[in-house]
Amino acid sequence: MKSILFVLRTVAMSLLLAGALAQAAPVTGTVTNKTINKPAVGDAVSLVDVQASMGEVAHTTTDAKGHYSLNTPGTSSYLVRVTHQGSTYFIGAPQGGASGDVTVFDVASKVQGVSIEADVLEIETDNGELKVIERYFVHNTSSPPTTQWSARSFRIVLPPEAVVNTVEGQRPSGLPTNIKLDPDGPKGHYSFNFPIQPDNGEKNTLFQISYHLPYSSGKFNFKSEVTLPTDNVAVLMPKSMTLTPGAGATFKSVPEDANIQTFVQKNAIPGKVIEFTISGTGTMPQAPAQGGQPMGGGQDASATGNGNQPGGGIGAPINTPDPLSKYKWWILGGLALLLAAGAAFMLRMPGPMGKQAATPAPDAGTGTALAFATPAAKHSALLSALKEELFALESEKIAGTLTPEEYAQSKAALEIVLKRALKRS
Secondary structure, three states: OHHHHHHHHHHHHHHHHHHHHHHOEEEEEEEEEOOOOEEOOOOEEEEEEOOOOOEEEEEEEOOOOOEEEEEEOOOOOEEEEEEEOOEEEEEEOOOOOOOOOEEEOOEEOOOOOEEEEEEEEEEEEEOOEEEEEEEEEEEEOOOOOOEEOOOOOEEEEOOOOOEEEEEEEEOOOOOOEEOOEEEOOOOOEEEEOOOEOOOEOOEOEEEEEEEEEEOOOOEEEEEEEOOOOEEEEEEEEEOOOEEEEOOOOOOEEOOOOOOEEEEEEEEEOOOOOEEEEEEOOOOOOOOEOOOOOEHHHHOOHHHHOOOOOOOOOOOOOOOOOOOOHHHHHHHHHHHHHHHHHHHHHHHHOOOOOOOOOOOOOOOOOOOOOHHHOOHHHHHHHHHHHHHHHHHHHHHHHHHOOOOHHHHHHHHHHHHHHHHHHHHOO
């Protein structure tokens, strides 16, 4: 009897081992330092499991030719993470024997070629407060290409009265990520500990801050200030509100959208105050969902969690909860940043603003010109971006920049989208 049990156990262990070996697959690639156009030697390379709280499952270093090789222990979803001079770069682990090449850049605390393409303020009122979403589109055209990164990679100045609600950042080839905003000097002065990587074609680094201001008097005087040379300072607001330029301000009205007002000042100088006064009340028009109905019934769906289901047609029964409501804030937040990236692309175009481009702009969220890519390329870019965002989410959890509720909601939303994408692999 003992012999039979021993044989059965041996066979079972052999089957389990064979299954594990069958699932294991090599991941190989080359890490290239684009700052010097040479292989990155001695960089740490890790394989992390997306579906296991981003736990590290394998580790190695690049050899003299920048090559690395890792083995995936199973069929989970993995990321390849490369650490170069303290800065991390990662890609979705390739499948089917594809090469997992990674591009990295040297790091410096201050880099020549970093500037602001556009500082865009979107302003509306709500219950006696002024609500502002401010977006900074930051160029890095350094030569040779170098990542600017330090505890104060990017500095901003907000009104001293500003109460910050949310802060997000987006790399040139990634999705929006919640990040930390650190006080830096006098009240209203802040900085980001976030890498400003070299531009990826038309795509650059994006910072977004939402905040609110006291507005009981129905008027607020802005003294805007940029910390880097800035091509455009733009103010977007409802038609029912008024912008009055202060002394020295040169805002011009731009017919960018028939439903809102857009004012733009060109060539802002670092440290020079741009003064303007906002008065009146109004809310920004909501982006229409399919079927021509506004999302959230005209309210801020990202805040309330309510709103119409996508698609139009027969509406949901009264008092029936929207199954997408718990994720809608994340989806809408990502869409808002992608639309904002499109606005910055329009601002960079020569000639009269608002003129339509003859060729669609590349997608701002995936780092790939998706409009012209094959379905396989689109899917691969989406999958890589989702994996990258999950990794960033775990990093934020460790850093303590997310509340447990924000972490749980974000991870649930990302995992749902990721699993749906993986099913199409």
